[in-house]
Amino acid sequence: MAAAKRSIALPEGFTAMIRARNFHAAAPMVRMQLDTALRVAALGFVSDPHAYAAAVMEGAAVYKLRDDTGVRLTDHRLLERLVETVPWITTVYRDASAFVHLRARHLWTSIAAIEEAERLVVFQISPCDPARVTEDQYYDAVDAFYQCLLLAMDLILGGMRQVTGLADGPAA
Numbered sequence: 793m794a795a796a797k798r799s800i801a802l803p804e805g806f807t808a809m810i811r812a813r814n815f816h817a818a819a820p821m822v823r824m825q826l827d828t829a830l831r832v833a834a835l836g837f838v839s840d841p842h843a844y845a846a847a848v849m850e851g852a853a854v855y856k857l858r859d860d861t862g863v864r865l866t867d868h869r870l871l872e873r874l875v876e877t878v879p880w881i882t883t884v885y886r887d888a889s890a891f892v893h894l895r896a897r898h899l900w901t902s903i904a905a906i907e908e909a910e911r912l913v914v915f916q917i918s919p920c921d922p923a924r925v926t927e928d929q930y931y932d933a934v935d936a937f938y939q940c941l942l943l944a945m946d947l948i949l950g951g952m953r954q955v956t957g958l959a960d961g962p963a964a
Contacts, residue, residue, distance in 0.1 A: 795832050795951075799825065799944045806937050810930055813921045815901040818933060819891035825940035826885055830870040832947040837865070837873045841954050878943060884936050901925055 802821050809818035831848070837859040838844040847857055855866045863869050867885075875882055904916035904924065916922040 795828050795948050798828050814919050815921050815925060819888055822937045822940055823888035823892050825937060825944055829944040829947050832951045833874045834865050835951040835954055
């Protein structure tokens with residue numbers, strides 16, 4: 793239920809930040825949506841989904857739990873397992889994570905202009921992105937967020953079926 797709540801709450805904030813042209817605040821939400829999907833996907837990678845769910849509900853850190861092969865469920869391991877069926881997640885994870893931790897990527901949405909002849913970089917320090925951030929870049933972020941949302945919701949529904957014993961949905 794927490795995963796479902798998070799997945800339906802994030803789009804409101806993400807949409808507001810895209811409309812405000814605030815890439816710095818929007819991009820980490822893509823990573824948060826993907827994080828939700830990864831933690832729910834773990835239900836399919838453990839020997840006992842009920843024990844996994846109980847441990848998470850009791851406050852256990854997912855990265856301290858182990859998959860069905862005995863490997864700890866770190867983000868890297870969850871990506872390794874999920875990429876087998878969802879190949880695009882590695883790129884989205886890498887790109888979105890670049891906005892979670894302060895890195896050089898943050899410069900990209902801070903630079904308003906580059907004057908090559910004068911060897912000058914002009915920064916725009918404000919909540920709004922400079923005009924050089926293109927519509928296509930926003931569309932890419934929206935598409936990535938939407939794909940992560942669909943993935944999370946699909947995994948959440950599958951996880952609910954799994955832990956309730958309705959693996960193939962309700963009987964007809």
